[in-house]
Amino acid sequence: MPASTTARPTLFERYxxxxxxxxxxxxxTGTAGGSxxxxxxxxxxxxxxxxxxxxxDTRTMELHHGKHHxxxxxxxxxxxxxxxxxxxxxxxxxxxxxxTLPAAIRKAVRDNGGGHANHSMLWEIMGPPGEGSQAPTGxxxxxxxxxxxxxxxxxxAVEAEGAGQFGSGWVFVLVAPDGGLSIETRPNQDSPLMDxxxxxxGNDLWEHAYYLTYENRRADYLKAWWAVVNWDAVARRYxxxxxxxxxx
Amino acid sequence: MSFTLPDLPYAYDALAPxxxxxxxxxxxxxxxxxxxxxxxxxxxxxxxxxxxxxxxVKGAYGKNQGLFNNAGQHFxxxxxxxxxxxxxxxxxxxxxxxxxxxxxLGSLAKxxxxxVQAGTTQFGSGWAWLAVKDGKITVMxxxxxxxxxxxxxxxxxxxxxxxxxxxxDYRNRRPDYLKAFVxxxxxWEYVAELYAAASK
Numbered sequence: 431m432p433a434s435t436t437a438r439p440t441l442f443e444r445y446x447x448x449x450x451x452x453x454x455x456x457x458x459t460g461t462a463g464g465s466x467x468x469x470x471x472x473x474x475x476x477x478x479x480x481x482x483x484x485x486x487d488t489r490t491m492e493l494h495h496g497k498h499h500x501x502x503x504x505x506x507x508x509x510x511x512x513x514x515x516x517x518x519x520x521x522x523x524x525x526x527x528x529x530t531l532p533a534a535i536r537k538a539v540r541d542n543g544g545g546h547a548n549h550s551m552l553w554e555i556m557g558p559p560g561e562g563s564q565a566p567t568g569x570x571x572x573x574x575x576x577x578x579x580x581x582x583x584x585x586x587a588v589e590a591e592g593a594g595q596f597g598s599g600w601v602f603v604l605v606a607p608d609g610g611l612s613i614e615t616r617p618n619q620d621s622p623l624m625d626x627x628x629x630x631x632g633n634d635l636w637e638h639a640y641y642l643t644y645e646n647r648r649a650d651y652l653k654a655w656w657a658v659v660n661w662d663a664v665a666r667r668y669x670x671x672x673x674x675x676x677x678x
Numbered sequence: 679m680s681f682t683l684p685d686l687p688y689a690y691d692a693l694a695p696x697x698x699x700x701x702x703x704x705x706x707x708x709x710x711x712x713x714x715x716x717x718x719x720x721x722x723x724x725x726x727x728x729x730x731x732x733x734x735v736k737g738a739y740g741k742n743q744g745l746f747n748n749a750g751q752h753f754x755x756x757x758x759x760x761x762x763x764x765x766x767x768x769x770x771x772x773x774x775x776x777x778x779x780x781x782x783l784g785s786l787a788k789x790x791x792x793x794v795q796a797g798t799t800q801f802g803s804g805w806a807w808l809a810v811k812d813g814k815i816t817v818m819x820x821x822x823x824x825x826x827x828x829x830x831x832x833x834x835x836x837x838x839x840x841x842x843x844x845x846x847d848y849r850n851r852r853p854d855y856l857k858a859f860v861x862x863x864x865x866w867e868y869v870a871e872l873y874a875a876a877s878k
Contacts, residue, residue, distance in 0.1 A: 497850040541801045596747045597822035597840070598802035617821075618802035636802070637841035638850065646708040646842065 469517065470510075472503045473550055481558040482658045490642045495553065498638055502545030502619070509538035521547050522677045525623040544619035547678040548600055548632065555631045555667065557660030566661050569609070570668045577611035587613050588633070589652040595635050601652075602632035605671040621678075628676050631664050680721060681714045681731065681752050684759065692764045696858040701846045709842055710755040713823075717748035731756075732827060739828040750823030754805060757872075758838055763865040772870035778877070779808075782815040792817040794856040797839045806856075808835040808869070810876040832876040835869045 472495075479491040510517035513535065516524065525543050528536055565581060566574055578584040584603065592601035595615040604612050604627050611630060614622065622629050633639075633655055640651035670676040686706055691699040721727050724745060726734045731753050738746035769786060771779070776786065783789040789808070796819040797806035807818040809826035815834070818826050826833045837843075837859050844855035 493849055501850070537801075596743075597804070637845060641841060641845045645704055646712070 469507050470503050470521065470546060472500050473553065475553055477556075477558060482556060484643075485559055485654050485658045486556075486640075487643045490639070493642075494634075494638060495549070498636075499545070499549040499553075502542045502549065505538060506542040506546055509535045509542065520677060521550075522623050525621055526626055528624055540624070541619050544621040544624065547621045547623055548619055548629075548634070550678055551629055551632060552634055555660055555663045556658045557663065559657040561660075563661040563665070566665065568665065569672070570661070570665045573605075573609050573611055573668065584611070584613075585656055589649065591615050592633060592635055592652045593649045598636040600632050600635055602629040604628060605630040605668060605676075607671070607674070609668075609672055623678065628671050630667055630671065631659065680718045681749070683711050683714045684756055686759050688764060693762060693863060696847075696862045697762070698847050701843070704846070705838075705842060706755075706759065709840075710752070713748045713751040713755065717745065717752050720745040720748060735825065735827050739824075747823040750825055753827070754823065754825055754836060754838065757833065758836060760868045761835055761837070761865055762859075762863040763868075765862075766864045766866070767860055767862040768866075771866045775866065775870040775873050778815055778873060783817070789815075789817070790860045793835070793837070794853065794860060797837055797856045798853050800839050803840040805836050805838055807831075807833050807837075809833045810873065813877060815873070832872070834872040834876060835864065 475491070475495050479495065480488040482491060507517070513532070516531065516535075521543055524531070524539055525547060528540055531539055565571070571581070574581050574584050578587065588601055588603060591613050592615070595601060595617070597617065599615055599617040599620070601613065601615045602622055604614055604622055606612070606627075614627075615635075616622065633652065635648065637648075640648060644651040644654075667676055683706075686702065690702045690706075693702065720742070721734065724738075724742065726737050726742075726745070726749075729737065731749060734749040735746065735753050738749055740746075771786065779786055779789045783792065793806055793808060796817050800806055800819040800821070802821060804819060804821040805825060807820070807826050808815055809818050809829075809831035810816075811826070811829075811831035816831065818829070818831065820826070820829075825836065837856060839852060839856075844852060848855040848858075
């Protein structure tokens with residue numbers, strides 16, 4: 431219950447979220463928080479559904495964004511329909527305080543709010559193959575070298591952890607407040623936000639993310655996926671995490 | 679005794695259009711085969727080598743997660759193929775089984791409804807079940823490779839709700855897949871056989 435004890439977004443948070451959203455900088459931030467009506471919305475893809483082919487096929491993107499992600503948003507909204515003060519909170523605040531939510535809606539918010547946050551992050555950090563930076567630069571590149579030794583070692587570790595997650599879930603590279611990076615997996619739609627942690631990037635291990643193109647070969651998908659990672663978007667998330675403004 | 683991939687008890691295209699040849703080829707030849715291969719590798723040298731599949735599943739639960747996942751899925755899929763047949767489903771059940779379902783779950787319609795609901799609400803990969811526990815038929819759901827054996831129950835019907843089981847044929851529409859399973863695929867004779875053995 432303590433709906434009253436969790437802070438509503440400050441004017442500054444709302445302002446930065448609006449600005450980021452208007453500039454198209456952080457789709458996840460601008461669209462994954464509660465709107466003025468207390469309803470969550472499906473963020474538009476920042477590229478065409480065909481833009482990630484052949485790494486991720488058009489039909490998969492249509493279903494993944496238009497059906498799976500939409501269902502998480504709709505079910506999150508439905509769960510919060512009679513909880514206006516909760517529906518007005520930013521998504522990361524809800525996920526960070528799951529154990530304070532009414533028991534009747536806790537699992538629905540966990541599954542669907544987690545699904546909303548995870549997918550909002552996923553669309554944000556991908557982009558057409560060959561566009562933008564082809565590898566991390568600057569502070570992000572340094573953090574990767576420091577935490578993993580090299581980009582290749584980070585990729586190999588993400589692929590190994592992702593392949594080892596039995597059943598549906600996610601593999602994440604987390605960014606700590608001090609800029610340190612680490613790799614963790616979560617089952618189903620659980621999000622690191624639920625543990626107060628922040629994902630720098632993450633990949634979806636549900637079969638719906640890859641089955642139409644890769645069938646049972648999850649490892650091939652994990653390896654191919656790096657070609658659609660938008661390192662400029664990842665760098666923006668890294669900078670936001672260092673500044674303490676990364677939300678979902 | 680090591681795990682062996684059983685042949686499908688029907689042709690790959692026998693369950694179409696409710697479950698396509700392509701789905702069965704991947705599901706049986708790739709997914710189930712991987713559980714058998716990985717399971718055998720993990721079984722080798724473990725304390726459960728030489729035990730029955732049921733003993734491996736129950737023994738490895740909570741003790742050896744990797745082995746449990748693969749042994750559980752081997753058990754689940756071995757029965758899953760037999761839980762389906764061409765022209766299955768429908769409302770004609772062997773008498774004793776139907777009586778028990780009505781007595782324990784209210785009616786056949788209610789049993790099907792609850793079974794489909796369990797499959798629909800199992801979030802993420804897993805299974806929905808009819809199982810016998812303490813002499814009564816009950817509806818259950820479990821995540822990933824888990825099954826009723828580790829909850830003191832004996833499964834008599836199960837449906838795979840991992841996306842690989844329906845994504846080629848039904849995309850995101852899991853409830854449509856579950857409805858087709860109960861209406862057109864369930865092999866009630868095999869369910870009755872397991873029920874008879876479980877209630878002895």
